[in-house]
Amino acid sequence: MLRWGDKFLDIRKISRLGLLTALALIIFIVELRLPDIAPIAGMKLGLANIITVYAVYTYGGAEAALILYARILLGTLMTGNFSALIFSLSGGTLCLIGMILLKKAIDIKHMWLCSVFGAILHNIGQTAAAVAVMRTLAVISYLPFLMISGCIAGAFTGIAAQLIVSRINKYGKK
Amino acid sequence: MKKSRIALAAAAAVFVLSAAICIYMLFFKPKPQYVRITSGGKTLYTLDLTKEKDRLITVEYDGRKNVIEIKDGRIHMLEADCPDHVCIDTGWLDNGLPIVCMPNRLVIEAVGKGSDAAVG
Numbered sequence: 001m002l003r004w005g006d007k008f009l010d011i012r013k014i015s016r017l018g019l020l021t022a023l024a025l026i027i028f029i030v031e032l033r034l035p036d037i038a039p040i041a042g043m044k045l046g047l048a049n050i051i052t053v054y055a056v057y058t059y060g061g062a063e064a065a066l067i068l069y070a071r072i073l074l075g076t077l078m079t080g081n082f083s084a085l086i087f088s089l090s091g092g093t094l095c096l097i098g099m100i101l102l103k104k105a106i107d108i109k110h111m112w113l114c115s116v117f118g119a120i121l122h123n124i125g126q127t128a129a130a131v132a133v134m135r136t137l138a139v140i141s142y143l144p145f146l147m148i149s150g151c152i153a154g155a156f157t158g159i160a161a162q163l164i165v166s167r168i169n170k171y172g173k174k
Numbered sequence: 175m176k177k178s179r180i181a182l183a184a185a186a187a188v189f190v191l192s193a194a195i196c197i198y199m200l201f202f203k204p205k206p207q208y209v210r211i212t213s214g215g216k217t218l219y220t221l222d223l224t225k226e227k228d229r230l231i232t233v234e235y236d237g238r239k240n241v242i243e244i245k246d247g248r249i250h251m252l253e254a255d256c257p258d259h260v261c262i263d264t265g266w267l268d269n270g271l272p273i274v275c276m277p278n279r280l281v282i283e284a285v286g287k288g289s290d291a292a293v294g
Contacts, residue, residue, distance in 0.1 A: 147192040
C-alpha cells in the first residue's frame with residue numbers, strides 16, 4: 001500500500017484510477033476528430049467530463065483531480081496543442097472545484113445538474129484565460145454562446161455519467 | 175431534494191439569460207460603424223467603416239500573418255496562417271460578435287462612437 005497524505009491507496013484503487021484516466025484520454029482524443037459545431041474557439045462537447053463527474057461522485061475530489069490533471073497534461077502531450085493547455089487548465093480547475101463543492105448540495109440522482117454547473121464554470125474559466133491571453137475584454141462576448149452549448153453538453157455528459165453509475169450498480173461491483 | 179431544485183432553477187436562469195444575450199447580440203445589435211483592431215492588447219487601428227475605402231490590412235504577430243479585408247463598409251478576416259481558421263469562419267463583423275484570432279492574438283471588435291481616436 002502507498003501512503004498518500006493520511007490515506008492509503010490500495011493497488012485496486014490505483015489501477016481503477018489509471019483505467020479511468022486512460023478512458024478519459026481516449027474520449028478526449030476521439031472527440032478532437034469531431035468537426036467543430038460553430039466557429040467559436042473552445043466550443044466543444046467536453047465528453048471527457050463524463051469521467052470527471054463520475055470520479056467526483058464515486059471516488060472524491062482528490063481522485064477526480066488526479067484523473068483530470070493527468071488527462072489534461074497527457075492529452076496535451078499527445079495532441080501537441082500547447083496553446084490549448086492554459087484554457088483546459090483554467091476551465092478544468094474551476095469546473096472541478098465547483099463540482100466538488102456542489103456535490104454536497106446535489107445528490108447522486110441529480111448528477112447531471114452538477115455537470116451543467118461544471119460546464120458553466122469551465123466556460124467562465126476558459127474565457128477568463130482568454131481575456132488574460134488576448135488582453136482584451138472583447139472575448140467575453142462569446143461567453144453566452146459558450147454557456148448555452150456548455151449547459152446542453154454538460155447535461156449530456158452528466159446524464160451519461162449517471163447511466164454509467166446505474167449500470168455499474170446493476171451489473172458489477174463498485 | 176430542495177437544494178437540487180434551487181440548483182435546477184439557477185441553471186435554468188443562466189441558460190435563459192445566456193440565450194437572451196445571444197439573441198440580442200446576433201439580431202439586435204446595430205451594424206458596427208467604428209471598429210478597433212488590436213494585437214496582443216495593443217490598439218493598431220481604430221477605423222470608421224463608413225469612411226474606409228476597400229483595402230487590405232496585413233497584421234503580423236510573432237512571425238505569423240493575418241490579412242483583414244475591408245469591403246463596402248464591412249470588415250472580415252480574409253487570410254490567417256493560424257491552424258484553426260476560426261477567425262475566417264466567423265465571417266463579416268456585422269453584429270456584436272468580435273472576430274478573434276486566438277493563436278495570433280488578433281481581435282477585431284466594434285466600438286461605440288466617441289471612443290479613443292485612431293492610433294495606427
